[in-house]
Amino acid sequence: MDNFTFYNPTRIVFGKDKTANIGKVTAPWGQRVMLLYGQGSVKKTGILDTVKQSLEQSGITVFECGGVQPNPVLSFAQQAIEAFRADKLDAIVAVGGGSVIDTAKTIAAGVPYDGNVWDFFSGKAKVESAVPVTVVLTLPAAASEMNSGGVITNEQTQQKFNIMGDPLYPKASILDPVNTFSAPLHHSLYGVVDAMVHLLEGYFNTTSHNTALQDRYAEGIIRTLMESASVIKTEPDNYEARSNIMWGATLAFNGLAPCGLGATGFPMHMIEHSLSAIYDVSHGAGLAMILPGWMRYRLLNSPERFARFAHTVFDIQPTADPVADAKQGIVALEKWLGSMDIPANLQQGGIPVAEIPQIAQNAVMLAQKWGLKEYTTDVITEVLQYSAGE
Amino acid sequence: MDNFTFYNPTRIVFGKDKTANIGKVTAPWGQRVMLLYGQGSVKKTGILDTVKQSLEQSGITVFECGGVQPNPVLSFAQQAIEAFRADKLDAIVAVGGGSVIDTAKTIAAGVPYDGNVWDFFSGKAKVESAVPVTVVLTLPAAASEMNSGGVITNEQTQQKFNIMGDPLYPKASILDPVNTFSAPLHHSLYGVVDAMVHLLEGYFNTTSHNTALQDRYAEGIIRTLMESASVIKTEPDNYEARSNIMWGATLAFNGLAPCGLGATGFPMHMIEHSLSAIYDVSHGAGLAMILPGWMRYRLLNSPERFARFAHTVFDIQPTADPVADAKQGIVALEKWLGSMDIPANLQQGGIPVAEIPQIAQNAVMLAQKWGLKEYTTDVITEVLQYSAGE
Secondary structure (H helix, E strand, O other), rough: OOOEEEEEOOOEEOOOOOHHHHHHHHHHHHHHEEEEOOOOOOHOHHHHHHHHHHHHHHEEEEEEEOOOOOEHHHHHEEEEHHHHHHEEEEEEEEEEHHHHHHHHHHHHHHOOOOOHHHHHHOOOOOOOOOOEOOOOOOOOOOHHHHOEEEEEEEEEOHHHHHHHHHHHOOOOEEEHHHHHOOHHHHHHHHHHHHHHHHHHHHHOOOOOOOOOOHHHHHHHHHHHHOOHHHHHHOOOOOHHHHHHHHHHHHHHHHOOOOOOOOOOOOOHHHHHHHHHHHHOOOOHHHHHHHHHHHHHHHHHHHHHHHHHHHHHOOOOOOOOOHHHHHHHHHHHHHHHHHHHOOOOOOOOOOOOOOHHHHHHHHHHHHHHHOOOOOHEEEEEHHHHHHHOOO | OOOOEEEEOOOEEEOHHHHHHHHHHHHHHHHHHEEOOOOOOOHHHOOHHHHHHHHHHHOEEEEEEOOOOOOOEEHHHHHHHHHHHHOOOOEEEEEEEHHHHHHHHHHHHHHHOOOOHHHHHHHHOOOOOOOEEEEEOOOOOOHHHHOEEEEEEEEOOOEEEEEEOOHHOOEEEEEEEHHOOOOHHHHHHHHHHHHHHHHHHHHHHOOOOHHHHHHHHHHHHHHHHHHHHHHHOOOOOOHHHHHHHHHHHHHHHOOOOOOOOOOOOOOHHHHHHHHHHOOOOEEEEHHHHHHHHHHHHHHOOHHHHHHHHHHHHHHOOOOOOOOHHHHHHHHHHHHHHHHHOOOOOOOOOOOHHHHHHHHHHHHHHHHHHHOOOOHHHHHHHHHHHOOOOO
């Protein structure tokens, strides 16, 4: 096990009808709050009304700020920082998925900072303080509700970078599985893939000796996520399956999974960022297009590890040939993705295979920024060819 | 999945040679600290010197307070509270296992409190504030290094009660597996049993529907703990096995495992408290004497659950008869305990079976305090008879 540090002070309030607790968990942090949300689906579902009512019952004055878009942009956050200051607010309540929460974190870091909030993303400055953020989660995927990270796109520079820092942990996050019933099904399933890949980046890229605890942690969550996804495919209102997905996605990326795995890297996320920067694909769908191909590319690097995944997650019977077992596991994964109507390669996702060179060109810049030295243009091209589809 | 809240702000610093970081993680909390430890083994091993040196290098003035005993007592904590106040200290650094950390928490809660610190244990008062505690862990078992609980015995009233509260989470805990190499082997193995039973109390006593995530979490940690215990039995200095035990025991009782399981209760701990109150047995050894018998008592209540344990933890081949499978699992557990030289029943532990009535009489008081209504004197007697041994 490699050395690690772990710290995560976010308070989780999980369960049915817990949305109405947002006032109570927010009140200790401020009396004038920015209520941040996305494109308005939370208005239709009534979640926003429940939130506002709860905040007001706790004596909190609410300043609405809607309109965060799916791939959230810097300019929106910058305007919100100005509004937050002008209205002399105390805290932010984020109602939504990763995009809304990541935007909340960006605003939270920007408010007490003199310079341009982009400095935190470009690496020019470190987040030393932030205004408090509380969360009502509506789409499990990114685990932003229980981690200190966030991703924003700078439209001017066309860079999709991330921010991080202890002050950015949400103070409290409300996870009510019922709030996820109404999400479009394909988005819920893409969220599951995102959570799975968060775990698999660590699982397949660790160089640590003896990862028994970490492997079993990841395998248990992945199996549960897949089982639960298969349930909501036909029963979107299944509370137990939605619960497992909601808590499973949080556990997948709240910092526990990589404890002891060493520096693992995020090569699949890196390549996906490039896909979604160029084409209009959801993050989870993009990851699904890359995952099986990347596994085929990477397989020979540690066949036992990929075979183990096949045995423990897909119940493939172990044989004397780990490479063959591993390949069976990848086929089983592709089959499962197919059964969920999730694209398992570029062709299935409608990405023109002829444009692989441009995608690789775009991705290699991020590989350099993220310190993924192995991922040269040639290597990324190879991964993308494995991911092309027949 | 049942509703739950989760909150755990303890910072974990894990790994080889991390003991020397105690100064750095303690400095933000105070400049004059009480250095609390047990019977002096940390002096012999040199851990205490490393800690003192690190604290002093961070400009911290150290006030030593050694002598915490294995079943820590109230009077010691009360004296330490007076000393803490008299010396105008800021924080406590606990170097040891559960006994030392639990004593540190008792002192921490008592210092800012006007009344008798026992009020927190008896339920007369709630912990609203506490002085900061940091930890260097030397014996993994109780997970007190990453939870908000503690157990103390009031010698006057002969009550072994517990304290709890958010202010009692250690601010930071250093987990260096090397610090556990020198612990007596049987204590290390008892610690493993303690951690396993922490998980099994939730695993077997849940009434929640769909506990897929929680079951796999527990099963993964239990398997890893057992594998690692088998390794240190012959290689006490095996770093990887010690690492798995150290982090596994923390994960077993840091509040994550019961998330979603509902109100589960601690019947095995309840009966064990009575054992160790009357006889001179280690907590983990006492739990091991109770565990298989309690499982036999409880089996028919949810045979599928006990069968699942047999399948997933002991690789028992599933048959059509869950009760038979479950019993095979219990036999496998007893066999494993035997192979670790851990007593698997009262006879093996040297407890006079003729005294079962007295033990039950003693235990039933705690059953009432803990709200375990099912556990009448008759039921506890029945469990103890199952635990008697041939």
